[in-house]
Amino acid sequence: MRLRLIPDDTKINFFGFAKVTFGGSVVLLVLSIVAFLAFGLNYGIDFKGGTTIRTESTQSIDVGAYRAALEPLNLGDVAITEVFDPGFGADRNVAEVRIQAQGDAESIAPETIAAMEAALTAVDPNVTFASVESVGPKVSGELIQSAILSVVGAIGAIVIYIWLRFEWQFAVGAIVALVHDVGLTIGLFALLQIKFDLAIIAALLTIVGYSINDTVVVFDRVRENLRKYKIMPLIDILNLSANETLSRTMMTSGTTLLALIALLVLGGDVIRGFVFAITWGIVVGTYSSIYIAKNIVLMLGVKRDWSKKDPRTVGRYADVEGK
């Protein structure tokens, strides 16, 4: 017997609870914006400038003692977080020490790093420094700019592609779904205050890519069904298409999530934030392609009556139909 995530021939009315699903998304999106404005993002040094030192020790970590040791160095804003990972044994204790950019200096002075390392070694003689990363304010400013540009650029390029391949209503549906996915991800990061750095931007772009992938599969079926059932109301066509592709949507999201959960649990703490963002994005991306993108297409309507206005298009479709 085969495993079936979704029974054959589902007839779910995806617009049945539009008030709850679509409205819920709107509310969540608004909440995300509120969270972003209220808490802000916990920017990593990529975007804020500063220095991060990753310490590892066989002894357990006393964050208070670390803080007290660094206090006399007058480094300004110091953040110390202990890092946990199921892969660490009892004798492996990891912490991340982050300090703000020092004065106008672009990169941190070697003396400062040496002083910090000496202060931490005094607290815990077994401590080792697994990595030291420092980004100057000049570069971090540029990184923010290019990060925003790349997310906006990616969404723009995709929308243009969708517009060329489908109708403009589909492009609008796609862009709303993408903004929804990116917005909710940023909102979650603001809410949970997870470190937001360059890798998260890469994750956002991956989400954009995955979400649009899902949306396009549904749209492709809508396009096909529009040709097949010339008089069926648009809402029924959208529902039919979503039902027909539902099994695939769930399968692909399922396999992707399986792989991602393995990575989330076993992939180590260094990329956990990145993987977490993608995992969350896959969930909202799948949701948005079923519940958001189609609703927009329904609201905008699609020009159905090609035969009278544009005979060229009909010729193209008729060919497919004939097989």
Added chain:
Amino acid sequence: MLHISAYKQVMIWLTVVVGLALALPNAFYSRVETHNDALAQGQDDTSWPGFMPSGLVNLGLDLRGGAHLLAEVQTADVYATIMDATWPEVRDALAADRDTVGFVTREASRPDQLIVRISEPAGAARALEIVRGLARPITSLTGVGSTDIEVAGNGPMLTINLSDAEKLAVDDRTMQQSLEIIRRRIDEVGTREPTIQRQGDTRILVEVPGVGSAQEVKDIIGTTAQLTFQPVIGGAGSTSDPVSAGQEILPSVDSPGTFYLLDTAPVVSGEELVDAQPSFDQNGRAAVSFRFNVSGARKFGDYTLDHIGEPFAIVLDNEVISAPTIQSHIPGGSGIITGNFTVEESTNLAVLLRAGALPAKLNFLEERTIGPQLGQDSIDAGKKAAMVGSVLVVGFMWMTYGLFGFFANIALIINMGLIFGGLSLLGATLTLPGIAGIVLTVGMAVDANVLVFERIREELKTAKGPARAIELGYERALSAIVDSNVTTLITAFILFYMGSGPVRGFAVTLGLGIITSIFTAIFVTRSLIVIWFAWRRPKTIEV
């Protein structure tokens, strides 16, 4: 009906075999790495068969450990140097017409310009003419028709600026020179596969795998090794003692509190060195031996001949390394610098002297050091996650699609191999996010197969027989596969273009993964199904 031409079959499987062969060296990473190193050093090595591909996926710094630095070259430093060099030229040119322009003095100004004052305001026009006569046409492509300096007159004052075209040309030259010097210095230390790249107009990216800290790299490249040999006038109490023009006071490196009063005009400078090697003096202490070029050797020979018994100072970066007394005439142009060096210091000093001075200061904007252990941990964690993830996906596919799922799984494993083959072929760098990209691809790669299989299921309900259903399944799923993957490919391109370092590594694996997964889904799985179908000729199929 359900048929792929033999020619196509051969092409498909040939591609698979070549791709997997390219990936194979990565399974024996350290063995192939030592083999490649041995070959690079011209040794004969048989630990890896020569007929096999030996390209490896480069590991990024976050996996291998090492240092990453982004430096900005202060190209404006060079403007100041040029202006300093222009001053004697202007002075001498104006001195020839002393009757009209009077005496010439240099006024205080911004470092990148030169302001001179003449004592006879009446001769201003003539002075302007003379100085403008010194301007040289620029030969660069963009600067056609312009000259290197621009001169403006204001009463008795003449202001000389570099033209914009000349500044561009200077910037470019400075960058080339800095890149070359950094490259030489890092190569001298002999680390493997450093990356030294120009980024944008004035930046240089340096990545050196395997070093302990970014500071070590900075020490190697950041030091402007300015070596000069200067006459010693006498001792001094501190750097704040009054000095007359043409003299300076510099501290001693070895004995703090000792200062030397020196003539600023060097006898010979480091630019005239042709070679420097770490060596030992007669007492067995570490030292650096050096050799001058012909003109340097002559100057050095003349000076030592005239000043026997007098001390002279060997100055490195404004510190006196040693101030020996000239014992005898040194005619051959070679000598030895002694000081309180360790062997390592003398080696580094020799490297710095040999590579020459950086034309401009470097300002470090970004530096990262990743410990090798952290990288190894990341590789181990990534491997484990990839394996567990693959097993889960493979199991899931098999449970859902049975035999067809099994075909898709074979394609998935081939797909993983092809990604590594592609990465090795491109010489791309695998980073930690890149590993995540591969794991993500494992999840997403089955998508194309899922699309096809789901479509075949649908077609089975209506089509006449399994062969037709399979054919229609592939045909009708194609547009969804193409459209959905093109959009993902667009994001991978944008990531690659906009991103840097680890993010770029992610973009490469994601993009490559999309291409290989389309190939395996459309061609490899299909080929497997066609072969199976021709062999078993099933009356019904279950997908």
